[in-house]
Structures are given as C-alpha cells and as structure tokens.
Amino acid sequence: MQIFKKIKLFFFRELKLFYSKITDLFSNILFFFLSIFVFVFALGAEKALMQTIGVGIIWALLLLSSTLSIRRIYEDDFKNGSLIIMHMGGLSYELIAFLKIISHFIFVQIPFLISIPIAGLFFNININEIIVLIITFAIGSLILSCLGSISASMNLLNKTNFSIGSLIILLFSIPVIIFSVGIINSNNDFTSLLNLLFGIALIFVGISPWSSASCIKLAIKNK
Amino acid sequence: MLLANNLSFSRNKVNIFNDISLSIGRGQIKQIKGKNGSGKTTFLKTILNILLPENGEVFWEGKNIKKNIFNFYKEITLIMDEPSSTKSLTLINNINFWKGFSDSTITDNEVLLLLQAFKLEKYIHTQVMYLSSGEVKKLELLRLIIEQKKIWILDEPYNHLDEGSIEILNQTFVDHIKKNGIILFASHFEPIITNLEIINFK
C-alpha cells in the first residue's frame, strides 16, 4: 500500500516542519495570553465580572490567535513546488488538502488546548466549565482548521488583499462561537448542541478539501 | 515514447503557442530554445497536463495521459526554475521526502556518495536555508538521480551553475540517455551534448 506509506511520509514531514517552526507556535500561544492580559487591564480585574465574561473572552481570543498561523498552511509548499511533487507522487490535491487540515489540527490547534486550563485559572472558571471549554474548542478548532484551509488556499490566488481571508474566517466562525458558548452556558443538557457542533465540523471536513483543492489547482495553473 | 500532438495554448485569449508537435523516443534528448516569454515553461507544463492544452493531446507509450495521469506522473521528474527544496527542513529530510514520494529504491549509501560527489555531504544535517543558491540548485539537480525516473523534464537547469557543475550535469544527461531515458529541457543556453535536438520557439 504505497499510498499509506506516502501519507505516513507526509505526516512525518509535517512533524519535522512543525518542529522547525515551533517558536511560531509559542509566539501564537503567547499572543493568546498577552491579549487576555490586555482584556483584564481594559475591563478591570473584578472577580465576579471576570467569571461571567471569562468563557466568552477565552473563546474569542482562542479563535483570533489560532487564526494567526492559518495564512501559511499552503504558502511555502506552493511556492517551492512541493505540492506538485506530492501530487505527482500519487496524492490528489483533495487528499493533500485533507491531510493538511488534519496536520494543522494536530500540530497547531491541539497545543492550544493545553493553554485553556491555564487561561481558566486567570478567570476563576470552575473545572467543569473548563472541561466543556476544552471539548468545544477541540471540535470548534477542527472547523477553524477547515476554514483556514479554504482561506489559505484562496490566498494563493490573490495578490493584493491578504486580509480578506481573515475576514472570511471570522465571518464563518460566528456560528461556531454561538454554538460553543451556548454549550457552555447551558448547564446540563448540552449533548444536543454538541452533536450539532460536531455535525457542522463534519460538514466542513467534507466540503473544505474539495474547495481548497479547486483553489490550489487554479493557483498552480496561474503560477 | 512521449508524443505531443498539435498542442496549442492561450492565456486570457492571447495565443502563447500554436500547433506544436513533439515526439521523443527512448534514449533521446531534446531542448526547447527560445527567448524569455516565448512560452517554454508553459509548454512544459502543458505536456504534463498541469496546464490543460486548448487543442491537442499528449500520449505516453501509446496511451492518452489523461486516462490515467498518475501512471504518467510515475515516470517523471519535473524540475522547475525555482528550487523545490523546503527551506526549513534539513538536506537529508528533503532527500527522504523526494525519495519516498517517487518510490525510489536508492539506498542511503548511494545518496551519501552522490552528496560527496557534489560536495554537499557536510551540510547533510543543515537546513536548506543556510545553503548558497548554487548549492541549492545542485541539490535540486540531485533529484534527477534520487528519484530514478525515466522522463526528465527540466526548466532552465543551467541557471546558477558554475562550469564544473555544468559538465557534471551534461555527463548525467548523457548517462541517462545511455540508459534509455528521455530528457526534455528548456533553456536559452545551448550546452554541448551529442545528439541534442533543438526545437526553436519564436
């Protein structure tokens, strides 16, 4: 099964790339914590207030800071032609996009999960809410990876307006944040909302490889 | 045998090349020669179906390549103008990536010998971004041997090379032809290789 060998190789390469750019990840996480501090300074460190708005702020800032790295999912591999090499090695662009989404999810979004409990400490959020926060972010960040894949592949095509990709990510993350915060705020019965969020994630996992692949194909044609 | 029939291509309704046919049998080397902007790179991409031609078809061993594009890609090493090495990976990681994706059976020892021949062995655990542009180009040309493919398609392989490396490259070409390989490259520079056929682009 050569294709599995190649997928393994792909992830091995992503791991190496992740390792060589690990400072990038650390600075993203640092961005997350610094922006929490900025919020606390701006609002005043009142304990009751922090507890009520903490979850929402954490979610919004996680979203913003995990989109920082998104622009570069495809950029390097596109510029040096590694995408063509992978394609000529037998992987279709759809599969490449799917693998890129999964590896972005594993190597960029999952490390953010570790920072959630620490951020929760700053806002005095109780342990149950933190667990729910981690679960929702684990699913929500998969959606963010998919959106990121779409917007990063669109960025390959455009040469003038780079912030439009971030605009699109923010726009489509509105439903994600609505459902996620809804899950956290509904005290007991959150399984139905969680299923809904999971469903949205699956839809995006289904759609985004195709749309990213079509953007990549067009970008390679116009390179 | 690689056969291209009456290929034509236009971009934004501007005709780039028209009705170009080409056939390369085993053990043949051909060069596409032309000025900048004459459509050399576009032609190479059209043969590989990275760009779809407006008219015409490409056949590999009698079969239209569109039928099973991956069977065709299995035989090809494509070297573009820009080096395809990943800058933040080390040299050996890059080589392993190329090796794995081309199903090459080259052993680690052979790779090491190759690197020694090109005087790159001391950089084996260095990230590619610390190499000079000539060394990166040499590494790129190593792909030809590492990937062990039949068809070599190259775009401007002589850029950034010093005279010694040009000779080595010419020698590699000759060796590949002797092994019944197929070479097609685009360059404005005309190297001294016996049996080199030149296709002129306006």
Added chain:
Amino acid sequence: MLKFLINPSKFIKFSDLVFKPLVIFTLLVFIIGLFYVYKSPLDYQQGLTVKIMYVHVPSAYLAILIYAIMTIYSIIGLAFKMPFSFIINKAIAPIGAVFTLSCLISGSMWGKPMWGTWWVWDARLTSVAILFVVYLIIIFLYQTFENREVREKTVAIFILIGSINLPIIKFSVDWWNTLHQPASISKLSSPSIDISMLKPLLIMILAFSLIAVIIAILRIKAEILIRKSHL
C-alpha cells in the same frame, strides 16, 4: 422569450427597448406611492415615525431578494458555466449592499424613538448586519483576484455559502425572542396590517423594486460594455 436573462446581447437589446418606458412608469409609481404615503394614517402609538416603515420594509425586502437572485445566478453560473450570470452578480451586489444599509439606517432611525436605542443585538438586526458584511466582502472579493475566472468562481461559491444567512434572517423573528416584530405581510394568512397602510406599502415596494431594476439594467449594461471593450 426569457432568453435576455441569460444572454448578454439579447439583454442589451431588451434593455434598450424597455428602458425609457420603464423609467417613466417607475417615476409614476414612485409619485403615486409617495402620495399614498403622505395620505396614509398615522399610527396611534407611533405617530409620524410609522412612515419610516415605507422605506424600511421595501429596502429590507430588496436586500434579501437581491441576495436570493445572486444565489440563483451563482448556481446557474457554476452549474451551466454561464459567464453572464457572473456579470449580473457583479452588477447587482452593490445595489443589494446599498439597500441593506438603507434598511439598517432607517431601522435604527425608527428604533431610537421607539425602542429608545439606535441598536440592539437581537437576532433579526444582527443577521441583517451580517448580510451587510457579506455584501461588503463580496464587493471586496471582486477587487481581489487578478484572474477573472478565478474571481468569479470564488465569489459565486462565497455567495452560495453566504445564502445560509437568508433563512436565518427570515425566520429569526420566529425562532428567537426578538424585539423586532414578526412579518406583517404574508400570503398564507390575512395580513396583520390595516389596508390603509398596506396599500402604500405595497406600492412603495413596487417602486423600490423598479428603481433597483433600473439601476441594475444600467450597471449590467455598463459591465457588458466594459468586458466587450477589454477582451
């Protein structure tokens, strides 16, 4: 007969034919509409501010209708590879944006005296604000990509995804508890609005739609001519 909707040259012929009568008819309808609005009774609670409705409702209706048309043309353009549908999309997107803005502004002008605030974060208002953002992103996207085909396809896909917002806008007043009142005009049940107010409202909706059609014809024609002269 309806070929002019998908064929550029037929569209130009058709528009040349109907344009002048259409302008006269629109002016007539608009003047009649304004007259009826002037004559329409004041609301016993809202007083004069009720007349903002005659701008607000038609703009809201057109904002959604134009987006729906764009969605349909995106499907046609993507499925049948018809470039004319992308021309129409490009031409009418700013019109939709303007009507959405007019809907938002007139709404908040009404909201200030009635609700005591320019803006509330309720479902209807927020979803319409998102519609406005979507319109703006569409307009930006048209200026982003160099390659025209790429640009048009990307925008069409974006329009399709953004159309999720339409049912949310429509049903937001039913699904969530909102400050905004539910729909007053519907065919299925008898309208919950008095006939003396309904008549001017319907005429104004017609007038606004006709104005939108006139601007759209001008813009589409300009776009066709630009493309002809370029490539």
